[in-house]
Amino acid sequence: MQNWKRRFSEIGDVETFDYDYMRAGRKRPDPLPQLIAAHREALQTAREKHQPYSIFLIGKSMGGRIGSHVSLEEKVDGLVCLGYPLCAMGDRTKLRDEVLRALTTPILFVQGTRDALCPLDLLERVRAEMKTPNFLHAVEAGDHSLRVPKRQLQATGETQEDVDQEILKAIDTFVDQLPPAAN
Secondary structure, three states: OOOHHHHHHOOOOOOOOOOHHHHHOOOOOOOOHHHHHHHHHHHHHHHHOOEEEEEEEEEEEEHHHHHHHHHHOOOEEEEEEOOOEEEEEOOOOOOOOOHHHHHHOOOEEEEEEEEEEEEOOHHHHHHHHHOEEEEEEOOOOOOOOOOHHHHHHHOOOOOHHHHHHHHHHHHHHHHHHOOOOOO
């Protein structure tokens, strides 16, 4: 995320944080309520530091999922999920979609077309049933980390930096098109 933090700084102020289990060097994530509490605390700190500016939660994989939960309780202007983990452990029968269906916060999904944790056909079905404005930026041949294989990049004459810049443009467009939330 540090590489993305640098990129997101081109759009606005960025605050990052690590969950407790990460700081402790554990591999197993904390329980959902603890993850949500840590995310809310980081949001509160960012709000105090950056009032009265718009607040967008941007998270990679689990960070996007937890940000979605937080936005059910806390007003934010928008959500950006980089590689949303729709399928628990890649199992198409174990969808993490309840939170998405409950959202009222606009959301942008940035998904690789080769992401086993979020097959685009399943995401499209969920998106069609969501009540909030939702958008998709698909990264052709991208994996869960939005990385495109070198062979694919060579065939298109692109670099991973080009792909990442397109992602940043999509996020910038999303941020610019939304009105500020009433805080």
